[in-house]
Amino acid sequence: MRAYDVVVVGGGLIGSLSALALADAGLRVLVLERAVPGAEASSAAAGILAGQSESKVDNAMFGLAIESRERYVALSAMLRERTGIDVGFRRCGAVDVAESEAALAAIEATFAFQRTKGHNVARLGPQELRELEPRLAHSFAGGVYFADDGQVDPPSLFTAVAQAAERTGVSFRSGCTVRSIRIQGSAEDRVAVGVEVEDGLIEAGHVVLAAGAWSALVPGAQIAAGAVKPARGQIVELALRTPPLDRVVFGRGGYVVPRSDGRVLCGSTLEFVGFEKEVTAAGVAKILAMATGLVPSLGEAKVQRMWSSFRPFSSDGSALVGDAGVARLTLATGHHRSGILLAPATAERVRQHIVEGRLDPSEPWAPSR
Numbered sequence: 001m002r003a004y005d006v007v008v009v010g011g012g013l014i015g016s017l018s019a020l021a022l023a024d025a026g027l028r029v030l031v032l033e034r035a036v037p038g039a040e041a042s043s044a045a046a047g048i049l050a051g052q053s054e055s056k057v058d059n060a061m062f063g064l065a066i067e068s069r070e071r072y073v074a075l076s077a078m079l080r081e082r083t084g085i086d087v088g089f090r091r092c093g094a095v096d097v098a099e100s101e102a103a104l105a106a107i108e109a110t111f112a113f114q115r116t117k118g119h120n121v122a123r124l125g126p127q128e129l130r131e132l133e134p135r136l137a138h139s140f141a142g143g144v145y146f147a148d149d150g151q152v153d154p155p156s157l158f159t160a161v162a163q164a165a166e167r168t169g170v171s172f173r174s175g176c177t178v179r180s181i182r183i184q185g186s187a188e189d190r191v192a193v194g195v196e197v198e199d200g201l202i203e204a205g206h207v208v209l210a211a212g213a214w215s216a217l218v219p220g221a222q223i224a225a226g227a228v229k230p231a232r233g234q235i236v237e238l239a240l241r242t243p244p245l246d247r248v249v250f251g252r253g254g255y256v257v258p259r260s261d262g263r264v265l266c267g268s269t270l271e272f273v274g275f276e277k278e279v280t281a282a283g284v285a286k287i288l289a290m291a292t293g294l295v296p297s298l299g300e301a302k303v304q305r306m307w308s309s310f311r312p313f314s315s316d317g318s319a320l321v322g323d324a325g326v327a328r329l330t331l332a333t334g335h336h337r338s339g340i341l342l343a344p345a346t347a348e349r350v351r352q353h354i355v356e357g358r359l360d361p362s363e364p365w366a367p368s369r
């Protein structure tokens with residue numbers, strides 16, 4: 001008998017939450033992580049659950065974004081019950097602000113499709129914007145408000161998911177690089193049988209590839225070279241005694257995320273520089289100019305920390321979730337700017353694929369699209 005039903009490549013949020021869903025279904029799961037679980041994008045993210053405020057196109061991904069955002073209600077309650085950890089889930093709302101009447105009209109037109117689908121989208125004039133968020137710069141012509149969007153605190157979320165997974169029997173192995181996915185069989189009948197690591201083959205009934213920005217580099221992944229690549233993002237964390245805002249605010253070229261303890265995450269850059277993990281002077285200057293332009297009092301804030309990590313950018317902008325085209329291999333990668341938002345829906349699809357043997361090939365993130 002094999003020791004594991006499923007081996008997951010990559011211990012970020014996508015791999016770990018999928019592992020928890022599989023363990024909850026009674027499977028024996030091993031997560032292999034090159035560094036330490038949660039070391040990369042999943043702890044670096046701002047944690048905006050921008051189901052609406054970053055959905056600018058009326059396509060099927062919008063439905064998945066809303067579904068996944070709504071799954072956070074039950075997920076955060078379940079994690080609190082099982083671990084005692086508050087993952088910082090708040091339906092705080094998000095505002096996209098505009099500098100001119102024309103810009104406001106353009107933003108409103110972009111998001112108009114959401115209103116026709118019954119979602120909460122409100123146009124705010126300058127006075128309404130000021131009443132909603134008094135510390136925003138007074139120069140804005142207004143904004144578009146998404147009351148149902150929210151946020152989580154990614155490091156707390158990751159800790160809770162990893163603890164819940166371990167308590168449910170998931171094994172995590174840190175410092176373990178997967179060298180390749182072992183695939184056997186003839187051209188029409190290929191099947192994943194496990195993964196190769198430094199000390200040999202780990203056999204498993206199923207392999208899940210969730211290696212984030214590194215996914216296309218794992219031999220056997222069934223992902224074309226360059227189809228998933230790193231998109232660096234930098235974040236500057238500021239701190240004030242009291243939060244200057246209640247809601248996430250998007251301006252041109254960035255966002256500001258207020259945590260309830262006075263931390264304010266300001267981000268982010270989007271850079272294609274390979275795996276160069278620097279925080280740069282230009283990146284920080286751009287982020288701080290954007291943040292203080294939105295909220296002038298942030299100029300008085302303490303600079304607490306800054307960091308960067310790599311979003312898994314997929315070449316057509318949508319994640320790759322589902323059947324890899326090889327039996328017993330599931331892809332769960334390429335979530336780019338929305339991996340925190342989309343993690344609950346992703347884990348549910350991974351569970352459906354492996355436990356129930358079903359997946360909807362017409363979903364927009366099906367790898368065969």
Ligand SMILES: Cc1cc2nc3c(=O)[nH]c(=O)nc-3n(C[C@H](O)[C@H](O)[C@H](O)COP(=O)(O)OP(=O)(O)OC[C@H]3O[C@@H](n4cnc5c(N)ncnc54)[C@H](O)[C@@H]3O)c2cc1C
Pocket residue numbers: 009010011012013014015032033034035036037038039040041042043044045046047048049050176177178179210211212213214215218232233234235267268308309310311312332333334335336337338339340341342
């Ligand atoms: C600055 C920034 C801000 C962001 N803000 C948001 C946000 O507000 N909202 C949102 O929804 N999303 C946000 N994202 C995106 C989100 O962080 C990612 O989409 C998500 O974390 C991807 O999760 P993952 O598990 O696929 O990748 P990761 O967290 O990167 O995990 C992949 C793991 O695989 C491991 N690995 C790689 N290769 C191997 C191998 N061969 N063997 C073993 N292990 C391997 C890596 O070490 C890594 O730990 C942001 C990202 C960044 C960088």
